[in-house]
Amino acid sequence: MAADAAQKSLAGVFHWTSSDALIVPPTDPTQSTYGVKDPSIVYADGKYHVFMTIAGEKGWGLAYTSFKDWSGAPSAPVVILDARSGIGAGYHAAPEVFYFAPQKLWYMVFQSGPPTYSTTKDINDPTSWSAAKPFFSADPEAVKDANGKANWLDFWVICDEGKCYLFNTDDGGRFYRSETSVDQFPNGFHNTTPIMNAARRDDVFEASNTYKLKGTQAYITLIEAMGPNGRYFRIWKSDRLDGDWQPLGTAPMNTFASSDNVSFKGKVWSRGVSHGEMVRAGFDQTLTVDPCEPLQFLYQGLDPNTHVDDYIKLPYKLGLITADGPNPVSALCPAVKP
Numbered sequence: 515m516a517a518d519a520a521q522k523s524l525a526g527v528f529h530w531t532s533s534d535a536l537i538v539p540p541t542d543p544t545q546s547t548y549g550v551k552d553p554s555i556v557y558a559d560g561k562y563h564v565f566m567t568i569a570g571e572k573g574w575g576l577a578y579t580s581f582k583d584w585s586g587a588p589s590a591p592v593v594i595l596d597a598r599s600g601i602g603a604g605y606h607a608a609p610e611v612f613y614f615a616p617q618k619l620w621y622m623v624f625q626s627g628p629p630t631y632s633t634t635k636d637i638n639d640p641t642s643w644s645a646a647k648p649f650f651s652a653d654p655e656a657v658k659d660a661n662g663k664a665n666w667l668d669f670w671v672i673c674d675e676g677k678c679y680l681f682n683t684d685d686g687g688r689f690y691r692s693e694t695s696v697d698q699f700p701n702g703f704h705n706t707t708p709i710m711n712a713a714r715r716d717d718v719f720e721a722s723n724t725y726k727l728k729g730t731q732a733y734i735t736l737i738e739a740m741g742p743n744g745r746y747f748r749i750w751k752s753d754r755l756d757g758d759w760q761p762l763g764t765a766p767m768n769t770f771a772s773s774d775n776v777s778f779k780g781k782v783w784s785r786g787v788s789h790g791e792m793v794r795a796g797f798d799q800t801l802t803v804d805p806c807e808p809l810q811f812l813y814q815g816l817d818p819n820t821h822v823d824d825y826i827k828l829p830y831k832l833g834l835i836t837a838d839g840p841n842p843v844s845a846l847c848p849a850v851k852p
Contacts, residue, residue, distance in 0.1 A: 531778070542568075549569045550592070555812050580638070601644075608721075609623065610623040610624070610791075613637075619633045619634070622643060623670070623680075625669055628648050668722060678799065687713070688710065689737060717748075718737050723791055724755070725803040728795050732752070734749055736749055747770040784816055805843045805845075805847040806844070806848070809841070809843055812833075812834050
């Protein structure tokens with residue numbers, strides 16, 4: 515009985531081990547590059563595809579790399595998408611990529627101010643992405659401040675059998691949801707509603723991502739927060755995408771990943787865990803994660819000794835954390851007895 519209690523206690527919190535930095539700012543002959551951020555990752559056609567924000571002296575843009583296994587990530591070439599594809603120049607950041615099976619198209623969702631998307635039939639060809647298009651014809655009233663300015667960022671799309679939902683944060687403590695039908699997607703998003711409103715803006719800050727748990731009726735949402743030990747992620751659970759979100763686990767602040775529960779095999783190269791994405795079990799619009807397999811999360815990390823005041827110049831790199839032992843998500847694996 516004591517062993518069972520100890521196992522359940524361990525399953526209430528997360529513990530992670532981090533890789534070294536795997537993807538670093540590339541050399542760009544047209545500008546100085548400062549950091550790579552905000553990764554989205556899918557595994558398709560026998561390799562990992564990583565889309566990311568690149569920060570440079572020209573501003574914010576999008577980039578892409580691919581590799582067969584993690585050992586190949588550090589040497590994989592990084593392609594600047596804004597210059598090489600139909601997306602074109604301008605402010606673009608925080609991508610999310612998935613295959614929308616009903617249309618047999620890959621979608622990249624990103625911010626360019628409002629939520630925007632680009633498509634391709636071939637994820638292996640970084641030059642093939644289409645010109646960027648907005649999801650909304652006008653900013654919803656729900657995301658406007660008292661002066662009429664829209665405050666929304668880090669857009670995330672996930673679909674169930676009948677609807678597609680667009681989630682976003684606002685750097686102000688609020689988490690929003692919009693919806694459309696699968697048949698209408700990418701058009702028809704409406705009913706933009708705040709579904710979470712934190713007392714402190716830092717507790718629900720940005721970079722949300724939402725997933726279906728394979729073999730269950732459960733969904734999880736991760737949202738980045740800011741604490742005394744740097745940026746970290748919190749986790750919530752719901753039984754439906756348009757349902758209520760409840761904290762998952764027994765850790766303080768329902769912590770998912772932070773400087774307090776991530777260990778490093780070598781040098782501690784990052785303080786905190788910032789904007790990232792789970793390694794999924796598939797690549798379609800359901801954004802499925804397998805709770806029965808070891809969880810992995812590709813994140814942006816920042817050297818603890820960094821002293822840079824200009825946000826765009828922060829030298830972010832990308833690394834991978836892997837869950838150690840039982841945790842609140844693995845406890846939802848259908849094969850795990852309660």
